[in-house]
Amino acid sequence: MSRMPLEERREALVAATLAVVERDGIGGATTRAIVTEAGMPLGALHYAFASVDHLLAAAIDAVTDQERIVAEAPLATGTGADLTEVLAAGVEGYVSLLVERPARELAYLELMLHASRQRLDDGPGAGGYERSYDVLAGLLETAAATAGCVWTAPPRALARHAVAMLDGITTTWLADHDTEAAMAGARFLASALAAHATGRPTEED
Amino acid sequence: MSRMPLEERREALVAATLAVVERDGIGGATTRAIVTEAGMPLGALHYAFASVDHLLAAAIDAVTDQERIVAEAPLATGTGADLTEVLAAGVEGYVSLLVERPARELAYLELMLHASRQRLDDGPGAGGYERSYDVLAGLLETAAATAGCVWTAPPRALARHAVAMLDGITTTWLADHDTEAAMAGARFLASALAAHATGRPTEED
């Protein structure tokens, strides 16, 4: 293998690990499978990481650091945009992503649970979903602005609830592949969130 | 080992499997760990099941068949029971269960994801959460009756959303161990559900 900075090699191994977990599940994430995926010789893994567990941990960090919930470009700011519809469109966008590439979401959940098990008896553990909460809180603010509404509850708290429901929509869809029901769940979440915002401010004038 | 009917032996192995997964995760569910947990010799497993995968599948079926969401005894039917509070109490009861025995919920999720991965490319697969939906739908009916309300959406659909949110509350709590936030999620779910019922019928007279 060509010479390569250590950090870059680590990132390549992390990327290969994510690909392997997406394809074969966390049980298939073995040293040999990972280095094969990365096109590296066997010894490369233990030169960059102390053990596979360390690599797994780095892969989990990479997932949590990255912005899981990719925002669909906010809907065109139609003049009379309804908050519930704006939110529903966003969540339904996530469901479309899930249906299109379920193995990716499945891999994320497997990694999350793997990390959760190690933390079972320890302290709370380094913030797991924190980044998702931040991203989603930002989206909520944007959505409210688009619809001309104001949140009556802390967006950050609402974001946590939204992340939870998104996770649940994912696990249930993975179990039964019922896309229509998942979309209904998206609308349920949207209206539940909208209940914590003022209606159109114009109604209050 | 004492003589034992085949079916009873299968059930004992399934129970041992669930115990092992709860303690060591799905990765620790090996033939030897399972038979040791069950107090059986090594060969017993392959006499009762064709392979460990078949045993795993049986364990998953056992989980889905059993009523995951144990209903807290419905709140005393106070005269002026508020639907949101009745629901919140129930969901908070589940959160208490989760906090008290997180490894159990973690094991269930691991098994569910394991089954989901095998079904990724197949058809929808045998109903996974169906039983949970049924149980929860029944609880919703009971809660509405207690509070003297009527659902304005199909309880079965609401049950699915509730199961999803419960799953999400579980995964997020497992990630950050934030019990207070999980309780807030419980109340969020309760009020979101209550929004799909008529207020107290007395108000509509």
Added chain:
DNA sequence: CCTCAACTTGGACGGACGACCAAAAACCTG
């Protein structure tokens, strides 16, 4: 008591695993 089928048991086999390491190669400094 004998027979036979059902059941039980633990050893054995081939394979895959994580980890380690000695040698080879590449690179940098003088």
Added chain:
DNA sequence: CAGGTTTTTGGTCGTCCGTCCAAGTTGAGG
């Protein structure tokens, strides 16, 4: 080019895995 350090490589070790199987044990029917 020579010497020394870092990086790369693939072979090897001990362990554990799932599965198989050939014996051993049990208990009911004749």
